[in-house]
Amino acid sequence: xxxxxxxxxxxxxxxxxxxxxxxxxxxxxxxxxxxxxxxxxxxxxxxxxxxxxxxxxxxxxxxxxxxxxxxxxxxxxxxxxxxxxxxxxxxxxxxxxxxxxxxxxxxxxxxxxxxxxxxxxxxxxxxxxxxxxxxxxxxxxxxxxxxxxxxxxxxxxxxxxxxxxxxxxxxxxxxxxxxxxxxxxxxxxxxxxxxxxxxxxxxxxxxxxxxxxxxxxxxxxxxxxxxxxxxxxxxxxxxxxxxxxxxxxxxxxxxxxxxxxxxxxxxxxxxxxxxxxxxxxxxxxxxxxxxxxxxxxxxxxxxxxxxxxxxxxxxxxxxxxxxxxxxxxxxxxxxxxxxxxxxxxxxxxxxxxxxxxxxx
Amino acid sequence: xxxxxxxxxxxxxxxxxxxxxxxxxxxxxxxxxxxxxxxxxxxxxxxxxxxxxxxxxxxxxxxxxxxxxxxxxxxxxxxxxxxxxxxxxxxxxxxxxxxxxxxxxxxxxxxxxxxxxxxxxxxxxxxxxxxxxxxxxxxxxxxxxxxxxxxxxxxxxxxxxxxxxxxxxxx
Numbered sequence: 023x024x025x026x027x028x029x030x031x032x033x034x035x036x037x038x039x040x041x042x043x044x045x046x047x048x049x050x051x052x053x054x055x056x057x058x059x060x061x062x063x064x065x066x067x068x069x070x071x072x073x074x075x076x077x078x079x080x081x082x083x084x085x086x087x088x089x090x091x092x093x094x095x096x097x098x099x100x101x102x103x104x105x106x107x108x109x110x111x112x113x114x115x116x117x118x119x120x121x122x123x124x125x126x127x128x129x130x131x132x133x134x135x136x137x138x139x140x141x142x143x144x145x146x147x148x149x150x151x152x153x154x155x156x157x158x159x160x161x162x163x164x165x166x167x168x169x170x171x172x173x174x175x176x177x178x179x180x181x182x183x184x185x186x187x188x189x190x191x192x193x194x195x196x197x198x199x200x201x202x203x204x205x206x207x208x209x210x211x212x213x214x215x216x217x218x219x220x221x222x223x224x225x226x227x228x229x230x231x232x233x234x235x236x237x238x239x240x241x242x243x244x245x246x247x248x249x250x251x252x253x254x255x256x257x258x259x260x261x262x263x264x265x266x267x268x269x270x271x272x273x274x275x276x277x278x279x280x281x282x283x284x285x286x287x288x289x290x291x292x293x294x295x296x297x298x299x300x301x302x303x304x305x306x307x308x309x310x311x312x313x314x315x316x317x318x319x320x321x322x323x324x325x326x327x328x329x330x331x332x333x334x335x336x337x338x339x340x341x342x343x344x345x346x347x348x349x350x351x352x353x354x355x356x357x358x359x360x361x362x363x364x365x366x367x368x369x370x371x372x373x374x375x376x377x378x379x380x381x382x
Numbered sequence: 383x384x385x386x387x388x389x390x391x392x393x394x395x396x397x398x399x400x401x402x403x404x405x406x407x408x409x410x411x412x413x414x415x416x417x418x419x420x421x422x423x424x425x426x427x428x429x430x431x432x433x434x435x436x437x438x439x440x441x442x443x444x445x446x447x448x449x450x451x452x453x454x455x456x457x458x459x460x461x462x463x464x465x466x467x468x469x470x471x472x473x474x475x476x477x478x479x480x481x482x483x484x485x486x487x488x489x490x491x492x493x494x495x496x497x498x499x500x501x502x503x504x505x506x507x508x509x510x511x512x513x514x515x516x517x518x519x520x521x522x523x524x525x526x527x528x529x530x531x532x533x534x535x536x537x538x539x540x541x542x543x544x545x546x547x548x549x550x551x552x553x
Contacts, residue, residue, distance in 0.1 A: 142551075185548060192541035205540035227543030231551060378545065 023380060024176040025129030029372035031136045031183070032116040034103040035216025035245065035272065035333060038369040039120035047195065047359075048373055050366065051123045053088030055116055056269055059098040060086040078122070079163040079170070080115050087119055092269055099267065103217045105240065108137055108145040109152030117153075118162045122171055130176040132380065134372035138218045139182040140238025146180040153178055179379075181372055182234055184213035184220045187331045189371035189378075192227065195359035197377025204356045207326035210319055212310070213368070214334025215243045216272075221314050223325075239314070244334045247306035249275070252298045262289035275299060279336055299337070306334065307341035315346065327351040335364035 027042040037055050040048045060077045061084065075090045086094050102112040121131060133153075137145030153175055163170040181189075188211055191204050205227040213220040219242030222229060249268040256271070257263050270286065274295050278284030284296040315322060322328055328349050330339055343350045354361060362370050410416040428434030443462055450458040460467045537543075 179552065181548065182551070185544075188544055189548065192544045199541050199545060201538045201541060203536040203538070203540070205544055206537040207535060224540075224544065226537040227540035227545075228547050229544075231547075375545075375548065379549075 024132035026121075026124075026126050026173075027132045027373065027376050027380065028121055028124060028126070029134040029369045029376060030117055030120045031186075031368040031372070032113055032120065033136075033215055034101075034107075034218070034243070036365075037116050037120050038366050039124055040366070040369045040373045041124040041126070042373055042377060048370070049124055050369075051120065052366075053119070053123070054091075054269060054272060056091050056099065056101050057085040057087045057112075057115065058091045058095050058100060060084050060095055077165050078119055080118065085115075089273055092267075092273060096265070096267075099269075101269075103245070105141050108141070109149040113149075114153065114160070118160050121160075121173065122162055122164055126173055127171045128173055130174045132177045132179075132376055133175050134179045134181065134186075134376050136181055136183045136186055136368050136372065138215075138238040139184060139220050139222060139234040140218070140236065140240075142180070142182045142234050149180050150178055179372075179376065181368075181375065182220075182222070182237075183215070183218075183368050184211045184222045184237075184331065185229065186369075186371040186375065187211065187213060187367035188224070188329075189375045190362055190367045191353050191356045193371075193374040193378055195374065197374050197379075197381055199378075200356075200358060202356045204327070204329075204351070204353055208324060210315075210322070210325050210328045212314070212328060212330050212332075214310070214330065214332040214338065216245045216249075216333060217241070217243045219243055219310070219314065219334070221318065223319070242314075244306065244337065247309060248299065248302045248334075248337065251302050251305075252295060255298055256286065256293065256295070259293070260289070260291060262291065271295070303337040304341050307338040307345075310338060311342065311345055315342075322346055322349045325349065329353050331364045331367045333365045 028039065029041075030037065030039040032039075033055060035055060036052055038050070038052050040050045042048050060075075075086060075094045077084050077086050077090075079085075091099055100112065102110065107113050117133070117135070121133075135149055137149070158175045159172060160175070161170045161172045188205065191202065192200060194200050205224060207226065209224045211220075211222045211224065213222075217240065219239045220237050221239070222237050223233070245268060249271045252271050253266060253268055256266060266286075266288070270288075274284055274286045278296060278299070284294055284299060285292050286295050315328070319325055319328075326349075328342075328346065329351055330342065331353075339350070408415045408419050410419055422437055424430045424432045424434075425437040425440050426434060443458075447458045447462060450456070
């Protein structure tokens with residue numbers, strides 16, 4: 023059995039990762055799936071006079087990651103979104119950073135990953151091939167480490183996004199089956215990510231594997247429908263804003279959802295992005311209603327409940343609940359253990375599936 | 383001299399003169415607009431009941447008429463078409479001099495219809511007679527709602543089914 027059990031949803035927008043703790047419960051981290059080249063050089067002036075940031079050494083390069091990219095440097099800013107990234111160098115980088123940030127320095131890792139249902143079969147093959155083609159051992163060094171961290175992937179399991187999240191309410195925090203009626207009858211799970219929107223229909227918890235291929239809408243996520251339109255609008259207001267990227271809007275959005283402050287500040291200007299975000303969130307919800315819910319699922323007729331998960335959940339839930347009322351079910355009362363945010367459900371569900379497997 | 387473009391189709395030249403000229407486009411690939419173009423031709427040059435040289439007056443009267451009607455008024459309508467006012471006069475209705483009802487052909491058709499309806503319920507001797515069958519009351523639509531009881535279905539195995547389905551994906 024592996025030393026560590028880890029579940030990582032290294033998505034197009036952000037990387038959510040959880041690790042099972044021996045004392046019970048789990049440790050959780052999140053960082054945006056973005057990196058930039060860094061030197062990490064210091065003038066030795068100390069933390070009061072120098073900007074402090076974390077970096078990692080991966081291969082022969084040094085990188086700043088996540089929100090530090092916007093704070094410290096935008097040089098060679100890098101993302102990799104889309105259908106071709108699974109198991110590539112950037113994806114392996116995100117996975118390794120996540121494992122390291124969860125506090126793992128050595129040993130063996132039972133790793134769970136995710137892929138959109140529409141690309142599941144191909145992505146699973148790519149992931150399992152690429153993670154092992156250079157050997158199962160990974161090395162990475164974080165700022166402050168005296169030597170590189172090294173661990174081995176003992177087992178790699180890949181689940182479809184959305185279905186992994188459903189395991190949150192089908193299993194408890196120990197990986198045991200929970201008898202509840204949340205998945206009774208016909209259920210639609212809508213996973214609104216940054217790049218893709220996945221929509222899956224279950225019947226009494228069963229799903230048709232043949233339908234996985236048709237369950238993913240590329241460019242159906244919040245990047246296309248919210249981040250990019252808001253960015254375009256902001257860029258028009260001032261030349262200073264021309265350097266902004268979707269990551270800036272994403273950071274402002276995440277800060278706003280947490281603190282209520284959606285203010286974007288740059289070059290001596292500040293602008294409250296909430297009105298723009300609200301407008302495009304409603305538009306996104308309309309797009310989902312028109313194309314997915316009404317277009318594919320008959321306006322939820324014949325469906326008992328629809329469950330919303332993913333980063334798009336807090337942005338669209340109030341509109342979809344207004345239009346589809348009692349059909350939109352909040353799964354959180356059915357989830358045992360501590361409260362899980364919609365954006366974290368895939369990772370946590372994957373962890374519970376791992377626990378179910380290793381304890382069976 | 384100032385130029386002002388509105389909606390890309392209508393532009394007004396304001397030159398400090400008392401007269402202004404207004405142009406507009408017609409897309410003759412569209413049937414409705416092509417027929418308008420034909421009407422304009424006859425209003426300008428005559429034909430099809432138009433004496434000609436009345437295009438501009440028709441435009442002016444038409445805009446006045448539409449504007450007035452959209453405000454719920456009929457003043458311009460009655461000014462341009464006085465006969466409509468007499469058609470709608472209550473006194474005319476009381477005297478029973480409805481122009482349409484005087485039409486002989488229409489009266490004949492109405493009488494024929496009346497006859498047919500009368501024969502349907504009271505056939506003449508030359509037609510089949512209705513049977514003297516007992517009359518049954520129409521069926522009463524009963525309210526069947528009390529026979530329908532909706533019950534929620536709970537499948538306690540749904541969670542187990544999900545886990546099984548997921549595990550099968552790994553095989």
